[in-house]
Amino acid sequence: MGATIIPFIIFTVLWGGVGIGLPFFVPKGPNRGIIQVILMLTGVCCWLFWLCCYVAQMNPLIGPKLDENTVLIMAKQWAHPIKTE
Amino acid sequence: MSRPLSFGHWPKGDFEGSVFDKFADMGSLFRSAEMTLCQLFLQSEAAYACVSELGELGLVQFRDLNPDVNAFQRKFVNEVRRCDEMERKLRYLEKEIKKDGIPMLDTGENPEAPQPREMIDLEATFEKLENELREVNQNAEALKRNFLELTELKQILRKTQVFFDEHEGGVNPTESMTRALISDDSIARQSTLGPVQLGFPEKQYDPEEYFPCFVAGVILRERIPAFERMLWRACRGNVFLRQAEIETPLEDPSSGDQVYKSVFIIFFQGDQLKTRVKKICEGFRATLYPCPEAPADRREMAMGVMTRIEDLNTVLGQTQDHRHRVLVAAAKNIKNWFVKVRKIKAIYHTLNLFNLDVTQKCLIAECWVPVLDLENIQLALRRGTERSGSSVPPILNRMDTLEDPPTYNHTNKFTCGFQTLIDSYGIAAYREMNPAPYTIITFPFLFAVMFGDLGHGFLMALFGAWMVLKEKPLAAKKSDNEIWNIFFGGRYIILLMGLFSMYTGIIYNDVFAKSLNIFGSSWYIRNTSIHLQNGDYTLDPKVTRNYEGYPYPIGMDPVWQLASNKIIFQNSFKMKISIILGIIHMLFGVTMSLFNHMYFKNKLSIIGEFIPQVIFLVFLFFYMVLLMFIKWFVYFANIEDKDFQVGTRCAPSILITFINMVLNKNTPFDKKCGSANMFDGQLGLQKFLFVCAVICIPWMLITKPIVIQRNRKKTAQFAVNHQQMQSATENGDAEQPMHNNTAQPPAMGGGGHGMEEEPMGEIWIHQGIHTIEYVLGSVSHTASYLRLWALSLAHSQLSEVLWNMVLSKGLKVEGWAGGVVLYATFAFWAALTVSILVLMEGLSAFLHTLRLHWVEFQSKFYIGTGYGFEPFSFEIILDSASQSKEEV
Structure with a gap:
């Protein structure tokens, strides 16, 4: 189980806020109902989509297969220099 | 965001x-x-x-209210006709205004429909205008004809002058003639010249004889060759024709076209030939003009013609001015008048639908x-x-x-854009749940799942936002370009589709086929000497020196964009997410049907349809979704033996598990894993779920028809009893038959309310079809949501190919030439990106999304057998009138 709680909290609060919080603050008017539905669905869809992507990568069963150049460039650019043993 | x-x-x-x-x-x-x-x-x-x-x-x-009365027998036919007549006059005016290129003032104001008594004033105004205009036009035409004649005469006098001059110069006629002919005309005419020249010298005329008789006139240029041949043949070469082109085109007064004409002069001898020549001229519609022989007369005539032309020009200018003034005045009001007349007409049309009382x-x-x-x-x-x-x-x-x-x-x-999407499938039945409000989000979202790319989404959102921001000026333009109107009508849809595509693009981590590494990849290479296999190196999720232990916070890890096994990994993710979204979408649709049943107080449908449907979908398909989540949570790559059962090698395939669940077979597994189960008691649970789902099928099939049948029997019994009681009490009463008659209709009316008019057989068939459709549909619709995966895969692959084959080629050229090559490749890449990836792929994703909504989502609850409300509204009438006018 490899997950950190921070992105989960951030995203849940963000989309939860859009989907659950904001609908309460929609001004009274003829379209209140529609706006609420829009906000709720937006929250649900975006949160679910993010969640699936996060959870799918949480416990990777396979790793990326890279060619030599990519490996070297990656090590250099992403600042993890290869130590020769 | x-x-x-x-x-x-x-x-x-x-x-x-x-x-x-x-x-x-x-x-x-x-x-x-x-x-x-x-x-x-x-x-x-x-x-x-x-x-x-x-x-x-x-x-x-x-x-x-009078559908049987034909259009000509209605009460206000006369008024409608008068309106038609007024409209015709206005159209005539409009045509004339357009001809003169005068701008029509469109203030956009919306005058009220005038009182009926004002109609007479309007009619008088239009009548006056039309007459005035027609008169002016007639005058102008007459003047122009006159002008044309005078111009032609002027040209004749001028052109023939050359000829007469040469003759009076006393030069050898043949020679001068030849010279004149060669000088004044092109080589092209030499073919027709031949016979004239050939014919002429044979006859040896004295100069006096030679000049006996002639006619001069003007003819259309393209008729000349035929005219010449005809003359030659009919007069057996005894006439002499000379002609010269009028360089400037002349205006044909009746049609207003510019035509090219030629002046000709024909010489001949004798009355017989004269009549013949005149007849031929008539036949070819040549206009003949008198041309005096004496030079002094000719000069005098030329002078007269010139002065007359000048006079005519002034008069013509005044006439045009007058016409212009009339039209400018009319152009100010014409839109207004159109609105008024159309309103009056619409009102009388409506009044024609009414009934007169006694x-x-x-x-x-x-x-x-x-x-x-x-x-x-x-x-x-x-x-x-x-x-x-x-x-x-x-x-x-x-x-x-x-x-x-x-x-x-x-x-x-x-x-309204979203409502149109729904209505083009079928207009909702009265008071049925309308899918449009939910479509506002689910449509752009499912589209974006297929179209996910931050860059492409941004382009689309930009286009949508531009149309939304410039809404008013763009709408005012009223373009009649159909494709543009479709885009403009769907501007909010496009905007939302673009925005959602940007979001899914972030999650897929795709920007024009490249990834962003904002938060730092979770995969890295450190503290190792790497062992390459065939030049490749696979990062190992098991070891902390390759994998950090927790995923990239937002979306796909950027490392996958560089990996050669990217597709394997992404397919697994995208397929699962398609199924998850699809099943939730369908469950949502089934829930909608509950609201419908509740609203129409259809308890039977809730029990006999909604509940088994939900059970069927949840127990089979939503269970599969849960399995996916369990797999994501439980299984992980590890090196320790105690965790082997939840390791890479023991992770079961969800699809195989699901298929075996339905087929009731055991899933084969590796001995070391111990079992194919993902959790304890999985097999038992699966059997239970499957049996419940199977039970739902007959439940859906028979509950409703049986209950309806029983209810019918009951009401029939009740009616019989009631009637018997009635006849028992009123036995012998003379009024009884009448009573029965009056009692009958309400019972029928009550029956007409529900489905009871339908024979039982049909109800059974309907329910059978409905059940089969739902059961098979659940399977096929679930599979159908895989299009989300397929299109998204195609889109990302296509953009990757475009990057690798086009733009990266340009980026790889070195030196100053690289700049030039890059310039060209970027142009090519950008054009292909917009036309293929955004436009065509967007269109295809749009159509697939539409299908997912119409078929997979709406089939769960939407009947769509209603008919639209078409109110009597001036706004709609005027809009459609102005549109149809533009089409014409």
């Missing part, structure tokens, strides 16, 4: 959108507005004003109106009555009816 933009716009537009919105409970897009049939009694003298007010309001749909003092109308707008309609009617000065108020009565009312959804500029 640019979310505020997407919402920032429309509530404002809404409030200014319709005055009547505030009266209506506008949550009502969820269901169509409640309608009622009304009867309307209008005083004859107030009818016109009242209908005019209703037309401005646009909330009433009138029914034709006393002829009152018109009776029947109309559908939204219940919530009744007050507005009353107000409008009162205004109309006041305006007409009538003392008797109109009466609006609600009527009871068994007919299905029309479906009326209050839309605004934001929601």
Whole structure:
């Protein structure tokens, strides 16, 4: 189980806020109902989509297969220099 | 996130959108507005004003009360005809205005329909204008004809002068002739020259004889060769024709075209030839002009012609000025007049739908109106009555009816695009759940799942935002380009699709086929000497020196974009997410049907349809979704033995597990893993779920028909009992048969309410079809959602190919040439990106999304057998009139 709680909290609060919080603050008017539905669905869809992507990568069963150049460039650019043993 | 933009716009537009919105409970897009049939009694003298007010309001749909009466026998045929006539005159005026290229003033103002008595004034105005214009045109034409004749005469005098001069110069005629011919005309004419030249020298005329008789005239240039040949043949070469082109084109007064003409002069001898030549000229529509022989006469005539031409020019200029003045004056008002006339016509058309009552003092109308707008309609009617000065108020009565009312959804500029998507499948039945409000989000979202790319989404959102921001000026242009109108009509859809594509693009981590590494990849290479296999190196999720232990926080890890096994990894993710989204979408659709059943108080359908449907879907398919999540959570790559059972090698395939669950087979597994189960008691649970789902099928199939059958028997029994009791009490009563007759209809009426008119056999068949459709549909629809994966895969692959094959080629060229090559490749890449990836792929994703909504989502609850509300509204009438005009 490899997950950190921070992105989960951030995203849940963000989309939860859009989907659950904001609908309460929609001004009274003829379209209140529609706006609420829009906000709720937006929250649900975006949160679910993010969640699936996060959870799918949480416990990777396979790793990326890279060619030599990519490996070297990656090590250099992403600042993890290869130590020769 | 640019979310505020997407919402920032429309509530404002809404409030200014319709005055009547505030009266209506506008949550009502969820269901169509409640309608009622009304009867309307209008005083004859107030009818016109009242209908005019209703037309401005646009909330009433009138029914034709005399469908049997043909259009020519209705009461207000005359008025309609007068309007037609006025429209014709206006169209004539408009045509003339357009001919002169005068701009028509469109102030966009909307004049009220004029009073009937004003119609006469309008008619008189138009009549006067039309007559004036026609007269001016006639005069102008006559003048132009006159002008043409004089110009032609002028040309004749000028051209023939050359010839006469040469003759009087006393040169050898043949020679001069040849010289003249060669000098004044091109080589092209030499072919026709031949016979003339050949024919002429044979006859040896004295100069005096040679000049005996001639006619001069003007003929269309293209007729010359035929004319010449004809003359030659008919007169056996005894005439001599000379001609010269008039360089400037002349205007044909009747058609206004520019035509090229030639001057000709024919010499001949004798009266016989003269008549012949004249006849031929007539036949070729050449115009002959008198041309005096004496040079002095000719000169005098030329002078006269010149002065007359000058005079004519002044008169012609004045005529044109006058015409221009008339048209400019008319152009200021013409739009206004059109609106007025169309309104009058629409009113009389509507009045033709009404019935006259017996006393002829009152018109009776029947109309559908939204219940919530009744007050507005009353107000409008009162205004109309006041305006007409009538003392008797109109009466609006609600009527009871068994007919299905029309479906009326209050839309605004934001929601109407989405409503159109739904309506093009089928208009909702009256008061049925309307899918449009949910479509507003689910449509762009499912689209974006297929179209996910931050860059492409940004382009699309930019286009949508531009159309939304420039809405007013763009709408005012009223383009008749169909494709543009489709885009413009769907501007909010495009905007939302773009925004959602940007979001899914972030999650897929795709920007024009490249990834962003904002938060730092979770995969890295450190503290190792790497062992390459065939030049490749696979990062190992098991070891902390390759994998950090927790995923990239937002979306796909950027490392996958570089990996050669990217597709394997992404396919697994995208397929799962398609199924997850699909099943949730379908469950949502089934839930909608619950709201429908509840609203229509159809308890039987809830028990006999909704509950088994939900159980079937949840127990089989939603269970599969849960398995996916369990797999994601439980299984992980590890090196320790105790965790082997949840390791890479023991992770079961969800699809195989699911198939074996349905087929009731055991899944083969590795011995070391111990079992194929993901959790304890999985097999037992699966068996239970499967049995429950199977039970749901007969449940869906028979519950409803059996209950209906039983109810029918009961009511039949009841009716029989009731009748027996009645006949027992009133036995011997003479009135009894009549009583029975009157008692019958209500029973029938009550029966007509439900499905009881349908024979039982049909109900069984319907239910059978419905059940089979649902059961098979659940399987095929679930599979159908895999298109989300397929299109998204295709899109990302296509953009990757485009990057690798085009732009990266340009980026790899070194030196100054690289700049030039890059310039060209970027142009090519950008053009292909917009045309193929955004436009074509966008269109294809749009169509697939549409299908997912129409078929997979709406088939769960939507009937769509209603008919639309078509209110009598000036706005709609004027819009369609101006549109059809532009098409013509």
